[in-house]
Each structure stands twice: as C-alpha cells, then as structure tokens.
Amino acid sequence: MIIVKIIGGLGNQMFQYAYAKVLQQKGYTVKIDISAFETYKLHGGYQLDKYNIDLKISTKEENDKFYKNHFIAKTLRRLGFDNSNIIQEKSLAFDEKLLNIKNYNYISGYFQNEMYFKEIKEILLKEFTLNLDKSKYTNKIENEILDSKDSCAIHIRRGDYSNSTNINIHGVCDLAYYDKAISFINSKYDDLKYFIFSDDILWVKENLKMRNAIYYIDSEEKRTPHEDMYLMSLCKNNIIANSSFSWWGAWLNKNDEKIVIAPKRWFSDDTLEKQSKNIVCDSWLKI
Numbered sequence: 001m002i003i004v005k006i007i008g009g010l011g012n013q014m015f016q017y018a019y020a021k022v023l024q025q026k027g028y029t030v031k032i033d034i035s036a037f038e039t040y041k042l043h044g045g046y047q048l049d050k051y052n053i054d055l056k057i058s059t060k061e062e063n064d065k066f067y068k069n070h071f072i073a074k075t076l077r078r079l080g081f082d083n084s085n086i087i088q089e090k091s092l093a094f095d096e097k098l099l100n101i102k103n104y105n106y107i108s109g110y111f112q113n114e115m116y117f118k119e120i121k122e123i124l125l126k127e128f129t130l131n132l133d134k135s136k137y138t139n140k141i142e143n144e145i146l147d148s149k150d151s152c153a154i155h156i157r158r159g160d161y162s163n164s165t166n167i168n169i170h171g172v173c174d175l176a177y178y179d180k181a182i183s184f185i186n187s188k189y190d191d192l193k194y195f196i197f198s199d200d201i202l203w204v205k206e207n208l209k210m211r212n213a214i215y216y217i218d219s220e221e222k223r224t225p226h227e228d229m230y231l232m233s234l235c236k237n238n239i240i241a242n243s244s245f246s247w248w249g250a251w252l253n254k255n256d257e258k259i260v261i262a263p264k265r266w267f268s269d270d271t272l273e274k275q276s277k278n279i280v281c282d283s284w285l286k287i
Contacts, residue, residue, distance in 0.1 A: 001029045002101070003058045003066060005108035007036045009043030010225045011244025012110060014128065017048055019098075019111035020055055021127070022120050028103060031058040043225075050226040052131045066106035092275035112244060112279050114251070128252060130230055137219040138227045141195065144215060145234045148193040152185050152259075153235035154178065155246030156198040156208070171268030173241050178208060180287045181239045181261040186212065188259065195235055197228050197246070242266045251281070260284040 004020035006013050017032065024030040032055050037046040066086060087101065089109020098107070099116065117124060134142070145151050158172060186192065193213045198204045201218045217228060225245065232238060232249030237259040240246035250260045264286045267273040280286055 001031065001062070001104060003031050003033050003062065003106045005033045005036065005106070006046070006048065007040060007108075008110075009245060010047040010229065011246075011248050012112075013046070013048050014248050015111045015244060016109070017053060017055065018117040018120075018124055019107075019109075021053075021124065022099065022117045023101075024055060025120050025123065026099070031056045031062065033058045033063050033106070035060065035063060047226055050130060050132060050224075051127060052129050053127045063106070092272060092279070094278060112247075112276065114281050115278065125252065125254065128248075130226060134227055134230070135219070135221060135224075137221065138231060141215065141217060141231055142234060144193075145195060145231065150189045150192045150237075151235040152192060152194050152237040152239060153232040153246075153249060154182075154194055154196045154239045155232065155241050155243065155249060156196065156200070156204050157241035157243040157246065158198065158200040158203060169267065169269050169272065170242060171265065173263050175207060177263055177287060178239065182210065182212075184261065184285070184287065185237060185239065185259060195231065197232060197249075237261075247279070250284070261287055263287065 002020075002023055004016055004023070006016050008016075020030050020032055034046050034057055085105050087098070087105050087107045089095070089098065089107075089111065092110060092112055094113040094115045098109075098111070101107070156173070156178070182194075193215065194210060195215045195217060196204055196208070197217045201216055205216060217223065217231065229245065229249045229252070232246065233252035233254070235253065236255045236257075238246070238250035238253055239261045240250050242263050242265070250258075250262075253260070260281070260283070262280045262284050265273060266276045266279055
C-alpha cells in the first residue's frame with residue numbers, strides 16, 4: 001500500500017490527490033492521509049470531501065506504522081543502511097521516479113505539474129465534480145456565465161501572498177500583468193463578460209479598471225473555494241494568478257478552444273521559480 005499526504009489549500013490538495021490517483025491507476029493500492037488537518041486550520045481545512053473522489057482515507061494505525069518504520073530506518077541509516085519507506089518530494093520540478101516507486105511507501109509533496117497526471121485527465125474531470133448543492137448565489141452566477149456569449153474568469157490572489165514573508169516567496173501578479181492579459185483577450189472577442197474572483201475583492205474594485213461588463217464574485221454569505229473554482233471552470237477563458245487555486249479553475253475548464261493566460265513568473269524566489277518552470281501547461285499563454 002501507498003499513502004499520500006494531503007495538506008495545504010484546495011489547489012494543493014487537488015495536486016496531491018491527482019498524484020495519488022495516478023498511482024492507483026498504475027496498479028498500486030493507494031490511500032490519502034488527511035490527519036494533518038487536525039491541527040492545520042489555514043485555507044479552510046480539508047476540502048476534497050466536497051468532490052466525488054473515491055480514494056480511501058488512511059487510518060491512524062496505518063499512518064503510525066509508516067512512521068514507526070521510518071524511525072527504525074533512521075536508526076539503521078546511522079549504521080550504514082538506508083531503507084526508509086517515507087519519500088519526500090525533493091523539489092517542485094517533475095520527477096518521473098515518483099511515478100515508478102516501490103510499493104509500501106508514505107509520500108509527501110506538492111506534485112505541481114500536469115506531467116504527473118495528464119494521462120488520467122478524464123478520470124480527474126469526473127472526480128473533481130461537486131457532490132453537494134450549490135448556494136443560490138453560485139447558481140445565479142452560473143446562469144450568468146452560461147448565458148454569456150463569451151466569458152472570461154479572472155483570479156486575483158492577494159491575501160497571504162501580499163504579506164511581507166510570502167511576497168518574497170510567491171510574489172503577487174501586478175496590475176500590468178492583468179492589463180496585458182485583458183488587452184489580449186479583448187482583442188479576440190467583441191462581446192466579452194468578465195467574472196472576477198479574489199480574496200480581496202474591495203482592492204480589485206478600487207484598482208483594476210475595465211471597460212467590459214464585469215461581475216465581481218462578491219456575495220453576502222462567505223464564499224467557498226470549491227464553488228468559486230467551479231464557477232471559474234465554467235467560463236470560456238481564464239486569466240489566472242500564480243496560484244494553484246486558479247490553476248485548477250483553468251485546468252477543469254472543458255472548453256476545447258479556451259484561452260488561458262498565466263504569468264511568466266510563478267515564484268518570486270529564484271530557486272522555486274526554476275523548479276516550477278513547467279507548472280504552466282504547454283497550451284496556456286504566458287504573459
């Protein structure tokens with residue numbers, strides 16, 4: 001059996017699940033470990049239960065067995081033996097070895113690369129469908145999107161990305177990026193409606209100036225990430241941030257003729273930027 005650790009926000013959870021799912025499709029018995037969410041409270045906690053996924057969740061006993069063996073392995077390693085069965089992704093770069101591993105391992109990482117799971121896209125599109133009723137507001141915006149001749153979702157990530165620590169790691173896409181992306185999309189369509197998603201929608205309203213019809217996704221009730229991602233995926237086109245959340249909103253978009261615009265630079269940190277050079281899909285446009 002293989003256990004894959006799930007942690008982080010919804011986008012990260014989906015990358016990790018997609019990696020776990022492709023291992024299952026290769027013939028491994030795979031479970032996911034969500035125990036970290038007992039203490040990890042950021043980004044709304046565990047979110048994959050909102051989807052029609054089918055991988056089973058590992059038990060505490062199963063997780064503990066791996067960690068017990070890992071402790072033994074560390075002791076043996078001091079004696080010159082290396083047989084640890086806990087695998088940690090070494091970098092954000094695609095590593096083909098992680099698709100061909102020995103059975104009985106506990107694996108943790110981010111797996112932020114379509115190359116891990118591109119071959120099972122149809123399976124993931126089916127599993128990453130909502131299994132619960134949507135809010136009235138989401139149903140309203142869904143109808144607006146579907147009634148639009150042409151539409152484009154824009155995701156603007158600020159929040160934790162704009163604090164003094166993370167801005168040196170992730171960075172924030174500036175207004176110049178969005179201006180260029182919007183100009184490009186406008187050149188392709190005559191009658192385009194934009195649907196704007198952000199964790200700081202007030203800032204967007206005050207700073208992003210647009211001439212097209214605009215729908216700010218801003219309801220009285222608290223927005224839920226899985227519903228916003230669903231709405232993003234319904235739009236015919238996507239302008240994404242350097243965010244795994246909007247990455248998935250675009251990837252789940254089933255429009256064969258979609259235009260997806262992504263930032264040329266994904267991370268502020270130079271090392272992480274080199275590792276993530278292939279995170280943007282080949283068919284997407286980098287600006």
